[in-house]
Amino acid sequence: MQINIQRFDPDKDENPYMKTYTVDTSAFHGVMLLDALEYIKTALDDSLAIRRSCGGGVCGSDGMNVNGKNGLACQTLLKELPEKVTIYPMPGMPVIRDLVVDMSQFYQHYDSVEPYLQSDTSDLEAEQLQSEEDRAKLDGLYECIMCGCCTSACPSSWWNPDKFVGPQGLLTAARFVLDSRDDKRDERLENLSDKYRLYRCRGIFNCTNVCPKGLNPTAAIAELRVQQSEGYNEL
Amino acid sequence: MIAVKAFDAIVIGGGGAGLRAALALGDAGKKIAVISKVFPTRSHTVAAQGGINAALGNVQHDDDWRYHFYDTVLGSDFLGDQDAIEYMCKEAPRTIIELEHMGLPFSRDENGKIYQRAFGGQSRFFGKEPVKRTCAAADRTGHALLHTLYQQNVAKRTQFFNEWFVLDLVKNQHGAVVGVSAIDIVSGELCYFMARQTVLATGGAGRIYHSSTNAYICTGDGLAMAWRAGICLQDMEMWQFHPTGLYGSGILISEGTRGEGGRLLNSQGDYYMTKYSSMADLACRDIVARSSMEEIIHGRGCGPKKDHVLLDIRELSEETIAQKLPGITEISKIYAGIDPKQDPIPVVPTVHYLMGGIPTTPYGEVINHKNGKDEIVPGLFAAGECACVSVHGANRLGANSLLDIVVFGRAVGQRIQEVDNASQVQEASRTDIEAAFSAYYEMEERTEGDAFVSFREPMQRLMQDDFGVYREEEKMQKGLGSLQELRQNFHKSAYYKDKSSVFNTSRIEAFEMRNLLDVAVSTAQSALTRKESRGAHSRVDYPKRDDQNWLCHSIVHYDGGFEKRMVNNSPKEVEPVALKERH
Ligand SMILES: Cc1cc2nc3c(=O)[nH]c(=O)nc-3n(C[C@H](O)[C@H](O)[C@H](O)COP(=O)(O)OP(=O)(O)OC[C@H]3O[C@@H](n4cnc5c(N)ncnc54)[C@H](O)[C@@H]3O)c2cc1C
Numbered sequence: 001m002q003i004n005i006q007r008f009d010p011d012k013d014e015n016p017y018m019k020t021y022t023v024d025t026s027a028f029h030g031v032m033l034l035d036a037l038e039y040i041k042t043a044l045d046d047s048l049a050i051r052r053s054c055g056g057g058v059c060g061s062d063g064m065n066v067n068g069k070n071g072l073a074c075q076t077l078l079k080e081l082p083e084k085v086t087i088y089p090m091p092g093m094p095v096i097r098d099l100v101v102d103m104s105q106f107y108q109h110y111d112s113v114e115p116y117l118q119s120d121t122s123d124l125e126a127e128q129l130q131s132e133e134d135r136a137k138l139d140g141l142y143e144c145i146m147c148g149c150c151t152s153a154c155p156s157s158w159w160n161p162d163k164f165v166g167p168q169g170l171l172t173a174a175r176f177v178l179d180s181r182d183d184k185r186d187e188r189l190e191n192l193s194d195k196y197r198l199y200r201c202r203g204i205f206n207c208t209n210v211c212p213k214g215l216n217p218t219a220a221i222a223e224l225r226v227q228q229s230e231g232y233n234e235l
Numbered sequence: 236m237i238a239v240k241a242f243d244a245i246v247i248g249g250g251g252a253g254l255r256a257a258l259a260l261g262d263a264g265k266k267i268a269v270i271s272k273v274f275p276t277r278s279h280t281v282a283a284q285g286g287i288n289a290a291l292g293n294v295q296h297d298d299d300w301r302y303h304f305y306d307t308v309l310g311s312d313f314l315g316d317q318d319a320i321e322y323m324c325k326e327a328p329r330t331i332i333e334l335e336h337m338g339l340p341f342s343r344d345e346n347g348k349i350y351q352r353a354f355g356g357q358s359r360f361f362g363k364e365p366v367k368r369t370c371a372a373a374d375r376t377g378h379a380l381l382h383t384l385y386q387q388n389v390a391k392r393t394q395f396f397n398e399w400f401v402l403d404l405v406k407n408q409h410g411a412v413v414g415v416s417a418i419d420i421v422s423g424e425l426c427y428f429m430a431r432q433t434v435l436a437t438g439g440a441g442r443i444y445h446s447s448t449n450a451y452i453c454t455g456d457g458l459a460m461a462w463r464a465g466i467c468l469q470d471m472e473m474w475q476f477h478p479t480g481l482y483g484s485g486i487l488i489s490e491g492t493r494g495e496g497g498r499l500l501n502s503q504g505d506y507y508m509t510k511y512s513s514m515a516d517l518a519c520r521d522i523v524a525r526s527s528m529e530e531i532i533h534g535r536g537c538g539p540k541k542d543h544v545l546l547d548i549r550e551l552s553e554e555t556i557a558q559k560l561p562g563i564t565e566i567s568k569i570y571a572g573i574d575p576k577q578d579p580i581p582v583v584p585t586v587h588y589l590m591g592g593i594p595t596t597p598y599g600e601v602i603n604h605k606n607g608k609d610e611i612v613p614g615l616f617a618a619g620e621c622a623c624v625s626v627h628g629a630n631r632l633g634a635n636s637l638l639d640i641v642v643f644g645r646a647v648g649q650r651i652q653e654v655d656n657a658s659q660v661q662e663a664s665r666t667d668i669e670a671a672f673s674a675y676y677e678m679e680e681r682t683e684g685d686a687f688v689s690f691r692e693p694m695q696r697l698m699q700d701d702f703g704v705y706r707e708e709e710k711m712q713k714g715l716g717s718l719q720e721l722r723q724n725f726h727k728s729a730y731y732k733d734k735s736s737v738f739n740t741s742r743i744e745a746f747e748m749r750n751l752l753d754v755a756v757s758t759a760q761s762a763l764t765r766k767e768s769r770g771a772h773s774r775v776d777y778p779k780r781d782d783q784n785w786l787c788h789s790i791v792h793y794d795g796g797f798e799k800r801m802v803n804n805s806p807k808e809v810e811p812v813a814l815k816e817r818h
Contacts, residue, residue, distance in 0.1 A: 010737055030484070042688045046741045047733040051273075054450040056486045057569065058378055059277040075569055096421060097738040103274075116386040117338025127291075127335045129347035135340065142340045142382075143375060146276055179338070 001025055001078070003036060004086045005048065009097050016095065018086075021045065025078055033081065034062055034073040049098040057212060060145030063090050063152070064099050070149035070210040090152035092161065105161055106148050109169035113191065117176065118184040134180035141175035141220060143213050144168060150207035150217050156200040163196035167207035167217035170198060174220035177227055186232040189224070198224055237416075237672065241429040242268050244651055247401050247415060247457060248436030249275030251377075252619025252640035254384035256434050259648020261391045265655065270396045270417060270428065272452060272743070275385045279438055279450040280640065283377020284562060285491035286352060286369035287334075287637035289327035293348040294367040295359060300324045301809055302359050303368060307635060308812040310356045310519050311590075311628025312770035313786060314470065316803035317811050319597040319624040323635075325808075326642045331370050334641065339383040341372050342559070352559070353494040356519040356632045365517065369634040374489050374562040380637060399426075400743050401456065403671040404433065404464045404615070405663050411613035412464070413661040416671035420743055423736030425675070427668050431661050432614055432651050435461065435593060435601075436644065439620040442747075443755040444586040445695035448480050448487040452747075457621040459750035461593045462757060466603045466612055467790045469623045469800065470591030471754070472762035472772045475631055476704050478523040480585025482543040484570050488582055490633040492563055493517060495555055497548040499527065500579055501535040506547075512818055519817070521630040521771045524584035528704050531583075538581065545579035584704055590631050590771065591761070592623035594788070594800070599624075599647030604790045604800050614661060616651065618643040625788065628802075629770020678745060684728035687745040694721055694755050702762050707775045715759040722752040753793075761789045764797050782814055 001023045008016040021040050028039040034052055041048050053059040055074045062073040065088040067081070093101035121128055151157050151166035165173070170192075177188050192198040198221065207217040244260050246253045249271030260267045271278065292298040303324040308315055335341060335349060342350035354369040372379035388395075398420040405414045405427060414429040440455025441447035462468050478499070479488040493499075493516040498506045511526040512518035518526075527544050536542050548556065548563075556564060556576060567575045594602040599622065601615040619640040626639055701714030729748070733741040767781035768774050787799040804811045 009735055011735055041740070042691075046686070046688070046731065047735070049738045049740050051277075053273050053277045053452045054279060054282045056282060056450075056484075056566070058375075059273075059279075059281050059450065061273065061277045077569075100738050107274075111389050114390070116390040117336075117383075119336065119338075121336070124336055125332070127332050127349055130343050131347045132343050132345060134347075135343045138340050142372075142379060145281075145378070146274075176338075179340070181338070 001036070002084045003040070004084070005099065006088045007048070007098050008095055031078055032074050033066065033076040033078060036078060037073055049100050051100055058145055060147030063147040063149045064088070065090055070153045072147060072149070072212045075212055090148055092152045092158045093148065103148055106151055106166065106168065109165045110146070110172060113165060113169050113173040113176070114188070115172045115176065117179060117182055119181050120183040128181050130180050137178045138175060140215055141171055141178065144171055144215060145213060147212060149210045149212060153206045153210045155204070155206070156202055160196055160200050164200035165192070165197045167221070170201070170224060171215065171217040171220045174224050177224060189228055189232045190234060192224060193228065198228070237668065238424065238426045239429055240268070240426055242266050243430065243655060243657070244432040244434065245270060245414065245428050245430040246434040246436055248278070248438060248619065249273070249395065249397070250278035250436060250438050250619060250640065251280040251381055251384060251637060252644040253434070253436035254381070254388055255641045255644030256436060256618055256648045257393050258384070258387055258391060259645045260651060261393055263648065263652035265651070268394045268396055268428065270399045270401055272398065272400045272420065274397045275395065276382055278381060279453055280381040280637070281378050282450065282487065283380070283637055284374045284487060284489035285354060285494065286371035286376045286634045287331065287380065288354070288357070288368050288632065288634040289331040289370055289638065290324070290368055291328050291331060291349060291351065291370065293344060294351050298359060298366055298368060300327060302361060302366065303327065304806070304809060305361045305812055306356055306358055307626065307632055309362070309817060310630055310632040312630055312780065312817060313782070313814055314473070314625065314628030314769060314788065314802060316625050317806045318803045320626050321806035321809060322597050323626050323638060323642050327638055330638065330641050334380065334383065337383050337387050339372065340379050341370060352491055353517060354633045355490050355493070355517045355523070356514070369491070369494065371491060373558065374491050374560050377637060400746065401460070402675055402746060404460050405668055405671045406464050407661060407663045407667050409613070411661050412615040413663045413667070416668070416675070418675070421738055423739060425672065429663065431659065432616065432655055434647055435615070435617040435621055436619045437621045439589050440751065440754045441586050441589070443694065443698050443751050443758065445699040446480065446485045447586045448477055448485055449587070454747035454751050455754035456747065456750045457617065458592060458757070459753035461601070461617070462753055462793050465793065466593065466601060467605070467792050468591065468757050469594040469788045469790055470625060470629070470761065471757040471791060472765050472789065473590035473629050473770060474586055474758065475520055475588040475590060475771050476524040476584040477587035478520060478527055478584050479546050479582040480587070481566065481570055482538070482581035482583045485585045486566055486570050487587070488546060488563055488566065488580055490520070492546060492548055492560060495559055496551050497546055499523070500545040500547045501530045502537045502541065503535055519630055520633060522817070524704055525773060527584050543581050543583040546582045547579040548575050549577070549579065588631055588636065589620060590623070590625070590627040590629060592621050593617040595622050595624050597624060597646065598650035599643055600650065604798060607798065616647045618647045629772060674749065678730065679734065681730040684730040685724065687725070687729040687731055687748045690721055690725050690729060690748055690752065694718065694752060698755055698758070702758060705773050705775050706762055708763070711759065711763040715756070715763055718752070718756050718759050722756055725749065725752055757791050760791045760795065760797065765789050
């Protein structure tokens with residue numbers, strides 16, 4: 001199998017370049033692309049930089065662009081890849097080195113939606129009740145692993161990286177707007193009411209197509225818009 | 236040039252333990268920093284699945300923390316400290332409610348209360364009846380918990396140093412810990428983090444073994460740092476093998492799967508656990524893991540190599556699978572290529588969790604046990620999987636670790652609030668600081684020798700083969716010798732070729748390798764010395780528990796010394812659990 005990887009070390013390289021590794025997939029244990037990358041790092045080229053942690057699709061470290069599509073290396077089966085694989089860092093984010101990108105802005109957008117439960121309940125001794133139906137509204141929202149695959153695949157995020165919150169941040173906003181225990185719905189909707197933060201989404205489903213957890217940020221964004229149109233008390 | 240950053244307290248680790256400690260420290264008004272080698276939500280807590288124990292009594296109203304206490308002591312095979320277990324189990328209900336208020340999206344029951352499921356080793360009325368005590372967010376409880384704690388830290392504006400790697404503890408001439416040496420992974424910059432109080436919350440070390448449910452980053456850094464700084468480690472032979480690691484990749488299939496009704500199956504189609512334990516598939520993990528090994532050893536394993544068993548959930552309802560085990564279905568499909576509704580899941584006992592670690596008081600203060608005496612190490616605390624309070628003893632109950640990390644993460648923060656005194660200046664001399672960077676400089680300057688990665692495979696093989704589910708003197712003796720030699724060679728000759736500064740993962744992994752070797756040696760020393768079988772430590776040559784000689788913690792020192800330390804048998808409010816056999 002031939003794996004082409006975009007390489008870049010800011011201390012050495014003026015520009016990114018492609019490097020080709022010929023990998024014998026029987027030479028190592030494991031069936032995922034991450035296993036092949038680990039093999040490259042240990043056996044062929046120790047200078048390759050990637051992020052990885054759990055290796056099981058829950059920590060969200062190893063997002064990358066594989067043959068034109070964002071995904072997690074630890075969840076990409078080698079046998080489903082063609083003989084020739086081309087890997088770039090996730091687009092739309094500054095490259096730190098090789099496949100490692102700078103996600104600061106992505107995290108800032110996350111922080112900007114106040115991603116924490118805000119409840120006015122004063123009884124802290126007892127659990128807050130939540131019906132099974134209300135809890136079910138969080139399914140498809142809370143499971144996000146913050147890998148960045150969605151935001152990095154979104155043209156609206158590329159054009160307005162500073163102003164558009166992006167699919168990940170908006171999915172998180174929806175997770176709290178829809179939580180029956182949260183008392184800041186109006187403030188949350190107001191926080192997304194300008195022309196950019198929510199409304200730059202063009203509904204093209206790029207985010208949904210790449211989400212490795214099978215979540216649907218586009219639907220979450222649509223839900224936020226419905227909530228917006230249903231009205232809220234302006235502050 | 237080494238930069239200096241000063242704080243009242245620093246927390247090493249952004250997993251569940253570290254993040255909970257950070258919240259408590261923030262509440263206490265301390266100037267703190269959390270240092271983590273990965274962005275916090277990428278810590279291994281995120282991978283926890285099944286749940287977190289607390290006697291809330293949402294399903295069976297007469298559940299009580301005292302039953303939880305009893306189960307935990309029994310599960311620990313009496314190696315757990317009963318005062319600490321009492322504290323944890325009593326604090327559990329309040330802790331869960333606190334997490335709920337922080338926003339943790341627990342699954343709910345039909346009354347809108349937190350959903351609780353059955354888990355291994357859990358009972359009511361002191362072992363008489365099974366109980367549903369494990370609070371869960373589907374089978375993604377760790378993810379839900381870690382993200383919630385991170386979110387609370389976003390709300391509190393905690394200062395993070397993410398993608399910074401801590402190298403070693405800085406210790407001054409008075410024996411106090413006064414911060415750490417660290418390297419910024421992104422830039423390569425070195426820094427001395429100066430602090431009056433340092434909290435180690437660096438998690439587990441499963442990567443000393445070849446096959447493990449643990450993340451790549453579980454390399455025992457905090458354990459090794461403490462050990463090298465002259466602090467003892469406790470019960471390092473106590474490694475839990477989880478009965479259901481996915482065959483091949485080692486990815487975990489939660490015990491919650493059996494809690495919901497899944498059963499283990501051998502090649503002859505027998506649901507064999509009923510044969511081994513009255514609790515059948517929900518017996519403690521050490522018991523289930525050994526039972527599966529017995530099946531495999533006696534030729535009843537599955538697959539062409541007869542080297543694994545099967546986990547059968549085909550009889551569970553579609554609804555249970557969809558709502559309570561969605562992650563398991565996803566993992567089976569992606570990593571084993573099977574749909575568990577149609578085919579049983581191939582699983583095998585796999586290294587999962589370290590019960591031992593850095594000994595602490597129930598408030599998280601680090602204890603150095605030397606010459607038969609406990610001494611508190613000034614300025615150092617530990618919580619989470621790297622700590623050994625000890626609430627898990629020789630065998631941890633499933634869903635007690637998430638509880639441990641939150642309860643003791645908080646306790647550490649509160650203790651620091653009580654003991655930290657701003658006027659207490661903790662000086663570090665230039666030499667003290669340089670000592671904590673010396674290994675760094677040595678490796679950095681080495682330009683030839685043996686590639687650091689070449690030490691990984693041999694270490695992992697030795698651990699897997701000689702310190703697995705079953706252990707025996709001769710193999711362990713040889714194993715320890717080889718490990719020591721490996722470690723010596725590493726110190727003499729290991730190097731990394733890439734000396735670049737920006738995001739040099741090779742360099743970081745080399746220092747992780749150094750830590751792994753220390754942890755492996757400490758495990759081997761303890762395992763060889765404990766001549767009995769207790770909990771997860773099963774010796775074929777000493778198959779019985781020996782309370783006469785071994786009802787004690789094992790303490791290992793970096794210089795190879797070994798000591799026994801008393802187990803605490805004095806809970807404050809309840810009668811201690813008396814010794815008995817486990818089934
Ligand atoms: C697959 C799996 C499933 C599990 N399921 C359950 C369950 O259902 N219930 C349960 O109770 N328990 C479960 N456990 C156990 C439990 O999840 C862990 O024991 C627990 O989460 C450990 O938390 P921690 O905060 O101690 O460490 P971690 O979450 O591992 O965090 C360690 C932190 O330390 C940092 N760190 C480490 N070394 C350094 C260094 N040198 N420099 C800087 N930072 C460093 C890391 O970046 C990380 O932030 C499971 C474990 C696994 C592996």
